[in-house]
Amino acid sequence: MTAFSSSRGRLALSAAAIALVAGVGGYGLAHLRKARPPAGAAAAENRKVLYWYDPMVPAQHFDKPGKSPFMDMQLVPRYEGEAVGAAAGVQIDPAAVQSLGVRLASVQRGEFAQSLDATGVLEFNQREVAIVQARAAGFVQRVYARAPGDVVRAGAPIADLLVPTWSGAQTEYLAVRRAGGPALEAAARQRLRLLGMPDSLIEAVARDGRPRTVVTISTPIGGAIQTLDVRQGMTVNMGQTLAQVSGLSTVWLNAAVPEAMAGQVRVGQTGRAELAAFPGQTFDGRVTAILPTTQTDSRTLTVRIELPNRGGRLRPGMFATVHLDGEARPALFVPSEAVIRTGKRAIVMVAGAGGRYQPIEVQLGREDGDRTEILAGLTEGQKVVASGQFLIDSEASLAGVEARRPNATPSAAAQPGLYESRGRIEALTVDSITLSHEPVPAINWPAMTMTFKLDPPGLSKGMKVGDRVSFGFEQRPSGPVVRRLVPAVAQ
Structure with a gap:
């Protein structure tokens, strides 16, 4: 008690x-x-x-x-x-600003490439597999000291196979070679190939002048033996699989990427892998495939990255962290620490003249390290609060200052470098939008209906066919891409 x-x-x-x-x-x-x-x-x-x-x-x-x-x-x-209202913001005394440790940062425009981190597992490259088979029926005369899991070089012997049926065909070939002309010899040599004899064995028979009925079965590539189904004294049939070898010159890294980030991955994209076995080292690779199915339990899709395996250090089964670099392109961004995320919206405190601060609701895009892309709400060169913004936001709430929405003043939401226009949504897909838009004098476009790609793909979330929108797009080699999309302000 x-x-x-x-x-x-x-x-x-x-x-x-x-x-x-x-x-x-x-x-x-x-x-x-x-x-x-x-x-x-x-x-x-x-x-x-x-x-x-x-x-x-x-x-x-x-x-x-x-x-x-x-x-x-x-x-x-x-x-x-x-209580000065939403237009002028809240005024804070300079002494208070200094005491609170308020730090400002500029809204900047520059090259922006979103990176994506995921975990994955190394696996054998299934495109680099050799199946070792018996090319004729016979008896296993000798097996070499091999076992599943062994790493062998290209041309390593697996077993010696005795093929009695080859003796008669080789004797006939030698007789034709001694008595016949070049045409008959070529025909006899072709017959030996059709019986499954390798060229190296045929050359040995022609050189020695005597039949050879024992052939050494070897692996055509270097790598790890996955299966080995051959024992001394056993009988094998034509086409029977004796061993399977997986190459190790390259390996696959199968990374699990969240479904929500699937639009950021593309075939050909570069990636860097880090493994706990090799701290401080990175292994560069390339995305070779995005598998068509999604894992229903984890809501992830598998992205296959091919990594060179110099020295055979990368072993299938190892866990790795992969960093995928997105396409770098100009974008407007602020430090990530300057963004106040409330769950339903994102707010940035913009510093004005005379010690005034205005909360601005912004539309966020991609993230790259400690930077966050701004799709709407800010313009290049504005000063935003990067430290102490939560206390200033609290003071703004006390003063009754409402956060200004991105579409409250279209000129402020417009991004430098984008062509601006207005239009009506005619069709929508996950990553594209069809708009009947007004003329774009900057590039001599008349009013027309056309389809744009969306970047990011979820830019049209919450919108529907028939909505009036204000949008900004940029010209790329692949076509125009909408980078800013907000409901149009009623005139």
Whole structure:
């Protein structure tokens, strides 16, 4: 009972400490915002007070100053004109900005290539497989010291096969070779090939002048023996498989890519693999196939990457991490830390003149390391808050400042380098859209209906045929590609 009471006491003290820290944070921001009054502070003191409030419970208003009934702090006045609205944003005193450690970053345009990380397993290259068969019926006279799993070089012997039926055919060939002309000899030699004799054996018979009925079966490629079904003294039939060898000059890395990221992978894409067995080393390869089925349990698809295996160090069964590099192209981006993700939308705090900050709702694209692509909402050169934006966003909420949506001002959402237009959606697929659009004077396009590719493919999510949209596209060698797509603003 004593231990239980002690535990409850420690929990109560922890809860009180958390509440105290939260209260100090909320009060600190409200206090810092007024800690350094601007020029004309005397005039500001004459402003009309609308109400008093507790920064931790901003919805509750009081008609006179005093101590907050919720927290151990004084109520803060809200002056007339402080709630400046969504257009101007919220103003924060420079001293508060410095105390909060606010750091700004620029909205930039540059080469942007999205990388994708996935895990995979190394496997044998199934296109590099040799099946060793008996080319004639006979008896296994000798087997060499081989076993499944052995790594052999090309031409390594597997077994010696005695073929009694070859003796008569070789005797006839030797007789024709001695008495007949070149035409008859060529016909006899062809007959020996049809009986399954390799050219090397035929040459040995012609050179020695005596029949040879024992042939050595060897592997045509180097690699690992997968199966070995031959034993000394056994009888084999024509076409019977004696061994299977898988080459090791290249291996497959079968990577599991999430279904939601399938649109970022293409055949021919380069990739880098890292293995725990070789820390600090990377192995470069290329995507050779994207398998047509998706794993229903994990919702992933298999991407096959072919890796060179110099020295045979990469062994099937090893786990690897693969990094796939996307196509690099110009894009507008901000530091990923500047984006506030609320679940339903993404917000960036834009710094303006006079210490004002405006929350802007943005449309996000791809991610590349610590950078996030911006499809709509910002323009190149704007300053965004990269550190301390959560406290500024809280202050904006207290001031009643709403985040501006990307389609509220089309000129602000437009991206440099994109051709802008408006139109009506006529058809939609996963990665394309057909639009009846207005003229595009910048490239001398008249009004017409045409189909565009979408990048990323999910850009039209939530839209339907018949919707009016504002869009931005870029010209690529493969055709025009829509990079920005938002509902059109009613005129």
